Amino acid sequence: MYKEEVIDLYSMIRKRNPLIHQITNAVTVNDCANVTLAVGASPVMASSIEEVEEMVKLADALVINIGTLQSGVFKAMILAGKAANKIGIPIIFDPVGVGATTFRKEKAKEFLRQVDVAVIRGNASEVDSLMGGASTTRGVDAGVVEISLKELAVKTAVSYSCVVVISGQIDTISNGTETIQITNGDFWLKSITGTGCMSTSLIGCFIGITKDYFLAAIAGTSLMGLAGEKAKKRLQEDEGIGTYKVKLMDEIFIMNGDTWKEEVQIHES
Amino acid sequence: MYKEEVIDLYSMIRKRNPLIHQITNAVTVNDCANVTLAVGASPVMASSIEEVEEMVKLADALVINIGTLQSGVFKAMILAGKAANKIGIPIIFDPVGVGATTFRKEKAKEFLRQVDVAVIRGNASEVDSLMGGASTTRGVDAGVVEISLKELAVKTAVSYSCVVVISGQIDTISNGTETIQITNGDFWLKSITGTGCMSTSLIGCFIGITKDYFLAAIAGTSLMGLAGEKAKKRLQEDEGIGTYKVKLMDEIFIMNGDTWKEEVQIHES
Amino acid sequence: MYKEEVIDLYSMIRKRNPLIHQITNAVTVNDCANVTLAVGASPVMASSIEEVEEMVKLADALVINIGTLQSGVFKAMILAGKAANKIGIPIIFDPVGVGATTFRKEKAKEFLRQVDVAVIRGNASEVDSLMGGASTTRGVDAGVVEISLKELAVKTAVSYSCVVVISGQIDTISNGTETIQITNGDFWLKSITGTGCMSTSLIGCFIGITKDYFLAAIAGTSLMGLAGEKAKKRLQEDEGIGTYKVKLMDEIFIMNGDTWKEEVQIHES
Structure with a gap:
């Protein structure tokens, strides 16, 4: 049971x-900045090569997301990542759309070669692609993966010595030794842009307060899933993804440990 | 009557x-990414010169918008545009604020010289400016144009061999031969930023599923107008553009062919 | 009493x-673009070095915000600032997170050395940092300042020959001679990203219509505070920062002079 330990992270x-x-x-x-505020942390989104090394020293965690990667910003990611490693600030890495282009594949692998990360979060095809898998990808959307989610999570966690989160209808989280799955969520989470990025930011917030990155990954991942589920239930028939996005942010903001404990669906293997 | 043909595009x-x-x-x-999801398509917003040629090959359509043009990104636009032309992926071009500066004018014309587009969408002063007109512009807002909308649309469509959409209180769409006008919409659509860009993205979604770009332009343009109209009707007296933007996204998301057919106002000449 | 003069600015x-x-x-x-529209102005967000000098000539005011400063964009800020100075277009400068890194400190000071500004707006630690104070800062959040707000505002206003707005629980505004404080606002304004930036944009809108920058600063600052207060009152118990942000934009949009006059809390010293 991880519930008792995770619940403390929320307060x-x-x-x-x-x-x-x-x-x-x-x-x-x-959205990433606002979700950070919603969960009770503070965001700073600096990405200039002239200041990221100094900025990351003030931070409790570093979030790296390659969603719209540019060469200049990639240099800043490496600089910030190395500075974070040097002083022990944990990093979460989100390889958005890594399977789509050679540029993303090379840069993602280069980042993971040069920088030690605490957590990797992606969808199944993104994580598979990091492992050199033959998964297909379609832009930044999930593709098809030929391996069980748990197997892929464990293998990737061992390979990169970090916690791995594979997001999807079922979220799978492994540190290489322990592996759990979370079944909260709603398929509408895929109908607005950024819920993957926001999950990464949320996990990034939790690795900023605990060295148990496995618990932090559970806290961040389940929070997005559960909030997505609860936001959906509050929609009227004539409401769509505009209102859904607003209520999703609301649900993350008002979430408390009691509600979380009651409704979260964590499955241990 | 284009209704029967357009209605099929929605499903x-x-x-x-x-x-x-x-x-x-x-x-x-x-907003452009979310509106793409709202209508049932998937967005990918990559803009790095190292990957756009590879990314566009995975896509069904390419949207180019110069709203905050930078030299580096312009190179990516040209690369993506040429790659799209080579393999027959249709392109929509939005010359945001083209009349405002020499830089925009030159880059917009250079893009249209080097790349064949399926659709151009802009407001009257933007389209007039592309044609070398003496229209005044004011930042990225519409200015005054000295020619009838239909005449301007036809002339531009012939000149660039593409479909032209002139957005405004009345939307005018021409492929050079056929010209229609749409009278749906609400003046509040001008009270939030991005409704022009979102219209361009919506048309971009439809050219990704049909080679009849004229119908695609009607589908995307009328969807934004009608959604803007319906969103306005749902507002309370004490609500403003914050709620309006949320409900606009909702209306695009929940729009179906039946509602569209009943309420759309297409005028053939 | 500044109320009668400020109220005219709203209409x-x-x-x-x-x-x-x-x-x-x-x-x-x-958000900055939408808040500009909400108050009745028009935004143009061009930041390319090739066009900012030409673009700013069309404008009534220039807003400079260093929240995610990059070297290339800094050059555009200097070009736009100098062009604005040459033809008398007023400038507001927001030194976001200036105390956090050497890069920001140097660039902020360089900007203020090369360009004359009408207004500076920041939180207490940012303004203190501009004055070489020993205030601590934490990313882009406010830190601790060892000097009274009024004293800091007056000193900074005199030093940079401009109006200074120090935002916080109490907003302090000085032109070096006159100093007022505003007590409207809600602590939730710190729970969403961008309310500082949006305040800067709002003041930027008002300096576009009056040469009395002190009044313009009062108008913009009090509008954000009052809207933040009113938006909070309209929230249900199960709503959070998602809905708050939407209603904040609504309140700015629907604000009129009568409501403002009745509820604004301006304190003269």
Whole structure:
């Protein structure tokens, strides 16, 4: 049972208010900043090569997301990542759309070669692609993967010595030794842009307050799933993804440990 | 009557879920991605010169929007545009604020010289400016144009051998031979940023599923107008553009062919 | 009493619809554009070095915000700032997170050395940092300042020969001679990203219609505070920052002079 340990993180994050440095993409940067505030942390989104090394030293965690990768910003990611490694600030890496182009594949692999990360979060085809798998991908959407989710999570966690989160209808989280699955969520989470990025940012907030990155990954991942589920239930028939996105942010903001404990669906293997 | 043909596109797009590659501006990129999801397509917003040629090959259509044009991104637009032309992927071009600066004028014309587009969408002063007209412009807002909308649309369509959409209180769409006008819409659509960009993205979604770009332009343009009209009707007195933007996205998401057919106002000449 | 003079600005801005050129950050650029529309002005967010000098000539005011500063964009800020100075277009400068890194400190000071500004707006630690103070900062959040707000505002206003707005629980505004404080607002304004940036944009809108920058600063600052207060009152118990942000934009949009006059809390010293 991880519930008792995770539940403490929800109250702790609001007390500690960690600073989360995020170098992310142009599409969802505003949502990532707001979700960080919603969970009780503070965002700083600096991405200039002239300042990321200094900025990351002020932070409790670093979020790296390659959603709209540019060469210049990639240099900043490497600089920030190395600086974070040097002083022990944990990093979460989101290889958005990594299977889609050679550029993303090479840069993602280069990042993981040069920088040690605490957590990798992606959908199944993205994680499979990091492992050199033959998964197909379609832009930044999930493709088809020929291996069980648990097997892929364990293998990737062992290979990169980190916690791995594979998001999807079922979320799979492994640290190489322990593996759990979460069945909260709603398929509408795929109907707005940025819910993957936001999940990464949420996990990034939790690795800023605990060294148990496996628990942090459970906390962040289940929060997005459960909020997505609860937001959907509050929609009227004539409402769509505009209102859904607003209510999703609301649900993350108002989530408390009691509700979470009651409704979260964590499955241990 | 184009209604029967257009109506099919609404069901088809949700079945086919085309991938729409968009190189757009920093202001409205999130809205463009969400509107793409709302209509039933998938967005990918890659804009790095190292990957756009590879990315566009995965796509069903390419959207180019110069709203916050930078030299580096312009190179990516040209690369993506040429790659799309080579393999027959249709392109929609949005010359945002083209009349405002020499830089925009030159780059817009250079793009249209080097790349064949399926559709151009802009407001009257933007389209007039592309044609070398003496229209005044004011930042990215519409200015005054000294020629009838229909005449301008036909002339531009012939000149660039593409479909032209002139957005405004009345939307005018021409392929050079046929010209129609749409009178749906609400003046509040001008009170939030990005409704022009979102219209371009919507048309971009439809050219990803049909080679009849004229019908695609009607489908995308009328969807934005009608959604803008319906969203306005659902507002309470104490609500403003915050709620309006949310409900606009809702209306695009929940639109179906029956409602569309009943309420759309297409005028043939 | 400044109320009678400020109240006129609210009706005047909707009539005059000033064009506000903004070179701002990637996180809140969409919100800044929408808040500009909400108050009755028009935004243009061009940031390319090739066009900012030409674009700013069309504008009634220039907003400079260093929230996600990059070297290339900084050059555009200097070019736009100098061009604005040459033809007398007023500038507001927002030194976001200036205390956090050497890069920001140097660039902020360089900007203020090369360009004359009408208004500086920041939180206490940012303004203190501009004055070489020993205030601590934490990313882009406010830190601790060892000097009274009024004293800091007056000192900074005199030093940079401009109006200074220090945002916080109490907003302090000084032109070096006159100093007022505003007590409207809600602590939730700190729970969404971009309310500082949006305040800067709002003041930027008002300096576009009056040469009395002190009054313009009061108008923009009090509008954000009052809207933040009113939006909070309209929230249901199960709503959070998602809905709050939507209603904040609504309140800015629907604000009129009568409501403003009745509820604004301006304190003269």
